[in-house]
Amino acid sequence: MIAAAGVTPLAVAIAGACASVLLVLVVLELIRKRRLRERYALLWLATGVVLLVLSLWRSGLNTIAGWLGVKGYPPAVLFAVATLFILLVLLDYSTVISKLADQNTILAQRLALLEEKLGQRHGG
Amino acid sequence: MAEALQQAPGGLDPRLAALRRMALVPAYNEEGSIGAVIEEIRAVDPEIEIVVVDDGSRDDTAGAAAAKGARVLRLPFNVGIGGAVQTGYRYAHERGFDLALRVDGDGQHDPAWFGVLAKPVLAGHADIAVGSRFIGRKGYRSSRSRRQAIRVLAWTVTLLVGGRVTDPTSGFQVTNRRAIALFAAYYPHDYPEVEATVLAAKAGLRRAEVPVEMRERSAGRSSIGAVRSVYYMVKVMLAIFVAVFRRPPEVPA
Numbered sequence: 001m002i003a004a005a006g007v008t009p010l011a012v013a014i015a016g017a018c019a020s021v022l023l024v025l026v027v028l029e030l031i032r033k034r035r036l037r038e039r040y041a042l043l044w045l046a047t048g049v050v051l052l053v054l055s056l057w058r059s060g061l062n063t064i065a066g067w068l069g070v071k072g073y074p075p076a077v078l079f080a081v082a083t084l085f086i087l088l089v090l091l092d093y094s095t096v097i098s099k100l101a102d103q104n105t106i107l108a109q110r111l112a113l114l115e116e117k118l119g120q121r122h123g124g
Numbered sequence: 125m126a127e128a129l130q131q132a133p134g135g136l137d138p139r140l141a142a143l144r145r146m147a148l149v150p151a152y153n154e155e156g157s158i159g160a161v162i163e164e165i166r167a168v169d170p171e172i173e174i175v176v177v178d179d180g181s182r183d184d185t186a187g188a189a190a191a192k193g194a195r196v197l198r199l200p201f202n203v204g205i206g207g208a209v210q211t212g213y214r215y216a217h218e219r220g221f222d223l224a225l226r227v228d229g230d231g232q233h234d235p236a237w238f239g240v241l242a243k244p245v246l247a248g249h250a251d252i253a254v255g256s257r258f259i260g261r262k263g264y265r266s267s268r269s270r271r272q273a274i275r276v277l278a279w280t281v282t283l284l285v286g287g288r289v290t291d292p293t294s295g296f297q298v299t300n301r302r303a304i305a306l307f308a309a310y311y312p313h314d315y316p317e318v319e320a321t322v323l324a325a326k327a328g329l330r331r332a333e334v335p336v337e338m339r340e341r342s343a344g345r346s347s348i349g350a351v352r353s354v355y356y357m358v359k360v361m362l363a364i365f366v367a368v369f370r371r372p373p374e375v376p377a
Binding site for chain 1: 177195196197198199200201203204207210211214215218313
């Protein structure tokens with residue numbers, strides 16, 4: 001355990017890299033099929049790329065862990081970074097939903113006003 | 125009530141009668157009371173245009189309102205009281221009304237107060253006149269816990285925007301063209317009155333409170349249940365604190 005302290009195990013690095021590559025590929029495929037707009041894909045791609053770099057660049061991950069005072073298990077930084085990006089994506093989605101809700105309300109209001117006008121014109 | 129009755133039929137202020145005026149009635153599942161509300165408004169002011177905004181009701185609120193000759197704006201789904209009220213203000217703004225009287229569709233607001241409520245606006249002292257339950261102590265003033273909550277909100281709003289605000293949650297309001305234009309462009313969503321008070325003050329609109337008596341709602345249930353009131357307080361508090369840090373809205377021409 002003490003010998004392993006401060007080093008990212010190779011298996012963790014490989015697993016992290018595979019997961020990151022898979023994420024990037026899935027996102028790219030969704031864009032290709034037009035099921036995901038580029039605007040929403042960017043944060044996911046950034047997440048995948050950052051996680052991929054941190055997974056493969058083991059000495060870098062160890063260094064960053066050192067800066068952050070993470071002793072014993074550097075891959076914890078991977079989890080922290082992944083969590084941070086997920087929070088960013090969720091926050092971004094909240095703003096998107098808020099905007100959609102606002103636009104939805106405006107559409108409903110316009111519809112109500114137009115329908116009333118139409119009803120008047122047709123002798124309602 | 126005696127004061128209100130003196131304003132009733134025939135007693136409409138000639139200055140008021142000269143204006144293009146509209147009654148804005150937001151309603152959500154108020155089939156049982158909307159007809160009576162419309163009749164009451166008409167009894168006070170036979171020539172006012174009555175516009176009912178049906179906020180996606182599941183009952184036949186729209187049909188009941190149309191049967192009484194009201195103009196009905198029918199939202200395709202429930203957008204919440206703020207969005208419904210704003211629909212009415214958009215209508216008022218588009219059609220160039222001089223003055224809007226907002227009366228809730230549940231029968232809480234007695235339109236007989238129209239003349240009294242419109243006075244500060246007619247006199248040019250205010251852009252928005254709000255009927256307050258808490259100046260003088262008459263009529264239905266809501267449950268004890270709700271009164272406490274309203275008092276906290278009143279203090280907060282008074283602190284934030286100045287002036288004397290006793291009933292920041294009251295939707296019983298008369299608005300002039302400037303206020304109609306502002307609210308057509310900007311109006312808060314869920315529980316809008318408190319936030320709208322801050323918004324209007326930041327836009328430089330003048331607000332006056334007029335003592336009125338309110339009644340218990342005649343049908344339906346309040347939109348704010350016991351559990352929701354906590355959410356209400358937190359949401360409204362957040363909204364008004366954030367509103368203070370917003371750029372003041374410009375009143376559209």
